[in-house]
Amino acid sequence: MAEVDSWSDVEIPEPFVRFFRTEYPTVVSLVYGLSGSRAAAEDVAQEAFLRAHRDWRRVESMDSPEGWVRRVAINLATSRWRRLKAEASALTRLSAPVTFEPPDSHFSAFWDEVRRLPSRQAQAVTLHYLEDMSVEEIASVLQVAEGTVKALLSQGRERLRRQLIAKGLVDGEV
Amino acid sequence: MKFEDYAREASKALSSSGRSVEVPALSEMWARRRRAGVILGSATIALVVAGTIGVIARMGGIGTDDDVANGSEVVVPAATVPVDEGGILFGPPRIEKADTVEFPITLLDGTRLTLTLPRSLADDVDGLVPGGAASWELDPCCARTLEVIYGSIDELYGDRQPDIEYEDADGNPVGFYTEVESLDYLVFQYGSWIVRAWDDDAEGQRLTEENRERFASLMSGHETPEGFLVLEPIPPMTIGPGDGPDATLTTGNPEEGLVGVFEGRDCASEGPSANPDLVTSTGNLVSLAEESGMTSICWPDASFFVWVARLDLTDAELEAVELKFATGTPIEEVSTTTTSTTLLTSTTIKTSGEPSVTPIALDQSIPLRVLAVRPNNPSLAVIDLSERTTTVYGPGVHALPLDATDGAVATPSRDWIIWTNGVARLFSDGLDHVDQILGPSPPREISGFAPAIRVVPTPDSRRAWLVQPGITYGDNDHATIVDLVDIEDGSVLLRSETDGSAFPVAATDDGLVLNSHNWLDTGDGFTEEPGSEVTILLNADGSTNQIGAGRALAASANRVVRVTSNQLLISDPDGSNEVEVLQPFDGAWVDIGGPGIPSDAMPFQTVSPDGSEVLISLGREFDVNGSPGYSELIAVDISDGSTRSLAEFDGTTPNATWSSDGEWIALFWQDDITLIDAFDSTVVIPLEDVVPAGHFPLAAG
Numbered sequence: 001m002a003e004v005d006s007w008s009d010v011e012i013p014e015p016f017v018r019f020f021r022t023e024y025p026t027v028v029s030l031v032y033g034l035s036g037s038r039a040a041a042e043d044v045a046q047e048a049f050l051r052a053h054r055d056w057r058r059v060e061s062m063d064s065p066e067g068w069v070r071r072v073a074i075n076l077a078t079s080r081w082r083r084l085k086a087e088a089s090a091l092t093r094l095s096a097p098v099t100f101e102p103p104d105s106h107f108s109a110f111w112d113e114v115r116r117l118p119s120r121q122a123q124a125v126t127l128h129y130l131e132d133m134s135v136e137e138i139a140s141v142l143q144v145a146e147g148t149v150k151a152l153l154s155q156g157r158e159r160l161r162r163q164l165i166a167k168g169l170v171d172g173e174v
Numbered sequence: 175m176k177f178e179d180y181a182r183e184a185s186k187a188l189s190s191s192g193r194s195v196e197v198p199a200l201s202e203m204w205a206r207r208r209r210a211g212v213i214l215g216s217a218t219i220a221l222v223v224a225g226t227i228g229v230i231a232r233m234g235g236i237g238t239d240d241d242v243a244n245g246s247e248v249v250v251p252a253a254t255v256p257v258d259e260g261g262i263l264f265g266p267p268r269i270e271k272a273d274t275v276e277f278p279i280t281l282l283d284g285t286r287l288t289l290t291l292p293r294s295l296a297d298d299v300d301g302l303v304p305g306g307a308a309s310w311e312l313d314p315c316c317a318r319t320l321e322v323i324y325g326s327i328d329e330l331y332g333d334r335q336p337d338i339e340y341e342d343a344d345g346n347p348v349g350f351y352t353e354v355e356s357l358d359y360l361v362f363q364y365g366s367w368i369v370r371a372w373d374d375d376a377e378g379q380r381l382t383e384e385n386r387e388r389f390a391s392l393m394s395g396h397e398t399p400e401g402f403l404v405l406e407p408i409p410p411m412t413i414g415p416g417d418g419p420d421a422t423l424t425t426g427n428p429e430e431g432l433v434g435v436f437e438g439r440d441c442a443s444e445g446p447s448a449n450p451d452l453v454t455s456t457g458n459l460v461s462l463a464e465e466s467g468m469t470s471i472c473w474p475d476a477s478f479f480v481w482v483a484r485l486d487l488t489d490a491e492l493e494a495v496e497l498k499f500a501t502g503t504p505i506e507e508v509s510t511t512t513t514s515t516t517l518l519t520s521t522t523i524k525t526s527g528e529p530s531v532t533p534i535a536l537d538q539s540i541p542l543r544v545l546a547v548r549p550n551n552p553s554l555a556v557i558d559l560s561e562r563t564t565t566v567y568g569p570g571v572h573a574l575p576l577d578a579t580d581g582a583v584a585t586p587s588r589d590w591i592i593w594t595n596g597v598a599r600l601f602s603d604g605l606d607h608v609d610q611i612l613g614p615s616p617p618r619e620i621s622g623f624a625p626a627i628r629v630v631p632t633p634d635s636r637r638a639w640l641v642q643p644g645i646t647y648g649d650n651d652h653a654t655i656v657d658l659v660d661i662e663d664g665s666v667l668l669r670s671e672t673d674g675s676a677f678p679v680a681a682t683d684d685g686l687v688l689n690s691h692n693w694l695d696t697g698d699g700f701t702e703e704p705g706s707e708v709t710i711l712l713n714a715d716g717s718t719n720q721i722g723a724g725r726a727l728a729a730s731a732n733r734v735v736r737v738t739s740n741q742l743l744i745s746d747p748d749g750s751n752e753v754e755v756l757q758p759f760d761g762a763w764v765d766i767g768g769p770g771i772p773s774d775a776m777p778f779q780t781v782s783p784d785g786s787e788v789l790i791s792l793g794r795e796f797d798v799n800g801s802p803g804y805s806e807l808i809a810v811d812i813s814d815g816s817t818r819s820l821a822e823f824d825g826t827t828p829n830a831t832w833s834s835d836g837e838w839i840a841l842f843w844q845d846d847i848t849l850i851d852a853f854d855s856t857v858v859i860p861l862e863d864v865v866p867a868g869h870f871p872l873a874a875g
Binding site: 020021024025026028029030032033042046099100101102103104107108109110111129130157160161164165169170171172 | 180197
């Protein structure tokens with residue numbers, strides 16, 4: 001890992017700054033949708049962008065730097081070690097103000113249920129609804145076949161639908 | 175509101191929340207994350223120490239560079255290393271060789287390892303930071319990751335006095351410092367090491383005054399002659415892996431981890447698993463994580479792995495990385511020529527320390543023992559309702575590898591057989607020594623997709639079937655491999671193979687009952703072909719016979735219980751004398767199985783000790799998740815199929831088993847056990863919190 005003594009030593013390419021400012025809020029939302037943790041949302045998003053910066057020359061040349069940073073964020077959000085680092089994350093939380101305000105409780109119930117899905121289903125559903133991504137785009141981010149995405153979305157949506165009907169949040173029959 | 179509309183609105187709401195996030199200034203973000211020590215994902219926290227403590231520059235060691243060049247070894251003792259940003263690091267001792275460097279490492283729990291690194295890596299190593307966590311087993315309140323810092327409290331806190339002072343196990347003062355870096359800590363000093371326990375847990379739950387006092391009073395530790403910190407808490411407090419590496423080799427300051435050693439975590443769960451990017455000629459499984467810039471290295475049957483914060487290692491460098499248990503003399507006595515080590519794959523596990531024993535509040539003695547396991551920080555507990563004690567064997571106290579325990583079973587004669595990474599071991603007394611390694615020998619090696627081995631003791635407890643289930647779907651074609659071994663001496667009485675889909679369920683006097691089926695390719699994975707299930711018996715002479723259609727749920731010494739799509743049947747092992755169990759209630763049976771997880775679980779003996787009845791779970795309605803929304807636990811007479819109801823449950827039934835006198839039936843949840851009188855289920859004894867925190871019941875008998 002590159003040794004950086006101070007930020008003044010680091011050259012910040014303007015395209016990265018634009019990329020960061022544009023994508024950061026969405027990646028925070030994405031991680032919150034998957035983790036349900038305000039601190040983790042910003043912690044993981046920041047880590048993902050720092051990694052993008054560290055390897056910006058390579059990331060910039062990719063077809064989809066946006067997809068790359070989302071994939072890193074999703075991997076970080078679901079990493080067991082990352083989750084186990086709760087205390088370290090909490091320290092980060094204390095040292096950095098958490099600015100993310102979750103949606104109101106009526107809609108947070110949807111995300112509570114998303115997080116109960118198997119992780120791959122949750123990731124596909126989140127990218128589909130939150131980012132309005134196509135099957136092809138989701139497949140690119142998750143690095144799985146499009147058929148797999150279709151199956152994940154189908155299974156995830158059906159399970160969500162049944163759970164939300166049971167909770168009286170949406171219309172329909174189980 | 176329709177589902178799609180609700181989902182879209184919920185997404186808009188979350189997206190809107192995201193837009194309100196304050197985008198941090200890049201410079202502040204970078205600086206803050208460096209301060210918090212999270213760049214590498216390590217839990218180590220930046221050490222801010224004004225001045226230095228008796229700094230000793232790294233010495234040349236015993237020997238010279240010429241000695242290394244001549245093929246001899248040079249032992250470099252531990253040193254104190256100044257950090258550029260202030261503070262000091264513990265420079266670990268090392269044994270330098272021509273191409274490699276050995277680091278004899280002692281972890282916080284006293285485990286001694288030898289880590290070998292290629293010189294190209296080792297030359298960058300300046301310091302070592304240990305990591306770990308403390309908890310006491312029966313109280314889930316107080317597990318805390320420990321922050322370990324090389325230095326003294328005086329240097330760290332200056333004139334600051336603790337807000338409250340406690341005593342540790344040896345009567346040493348333990349300070350409680352509040353609002354240090356916005357945090358509150360219990361702070362211990364052992365030799366040259368500071369240990370800090372954060373007052374909050376991950377959920378923000380603080381220790382109570384009573385918790386804090388107890389935490390302090392259970393902790394003890396010392397600095398080894400070679401300079402490592404070893405914590406020796408009083409049971410029930412134990413030391414286990416924390417949320418970062420158990421040892422981090424650093425490059426110049428505590429944040430810059432170069433190599434992380436992780437204990438109690440195996441290849442399958444966190445390492446390269448079955449699909450490494452590279453397998454070196456020395457058997458190292460290597461995985462490259464390009465996104466994180468890390469190379470992970472593990473060994474197929476070891477409970478340790480190593481992360482290196484580099485991706486550009488050559489094959490030769492990867493081959494040189496080695497980790498061994500140090501079983502020879504301590505490092506301060508190491509000569510300049512040899513150190514004795516054994517491979518982590520050794521089946522002989524050294525243990526030290528005593529298990530902790532806690533009484534159970536139970537008015538009467540009930541002949542039943544439960545084995546519980548904590549999977550990620552391998553610890554085992556025996557809940558003995560006969561002795562009315564819970565005995566916890568922490569890591570290093572039990573004689574099992576520190577891998578996740580794959581399974582266990584109680585023999586009818588009340589021994590435990592526990593299997594880990596393909597090796598089954600017999601424990602007749604405590605879990606601190608192995609009475610017999612049962613095998614299989616050599617360990618079976620089937621594709622990583624195949625299930626772990628299973629062990630089924632025979633009804634007379636004299637033999638055990640060791641089964642490596644096969645795998646036959648897709649391009650896989652591996653038979654199920656079966657050994658029948660003598661429990662007393664481990665000798666192999668039979669070696670046999672059968673259909674790769676065959677999975678063991680139970681043993682009769684005559685043989686092993688297995689379920690077999692055809693696979694169906696759905697286009698989106700493989701599943702059992704409905705109607706193809708068949709129950710077979712593998713006899714002790716290696717021959718097989720079909721018992722009948724359907725899958726077996728259980729077997730007594732001379733009867734087999736199996737279920738088809740719409741019938742519950744009981745027959746002799748050759749399929750004769752079959753009786754059908756009639757429905758004990760109106761309506762459809764939507765789910766019939768063994769209590770709790772069906773047959774795969776197996777360790778919970780569902781046939782009564784006298785072989786007259788078997789416990790069966792009946793589900794009657796599916797809930798929205800497709801699981802039984804209501805179920806009933808019944809006892810079925812194994813000779814005529816008559817039934818009697820024992821208990822009803824919302825959802826699925828829990829795992830259940832009989833006490834060895836057949837008088838009680840135990841129901842298992844995560845932390846609790848409920849006993850019901852086997853013949854009067856209105857008599858109930860709830861036992862709450864008898865399963866130590868973090869453990870779950872794995873077997874009983």
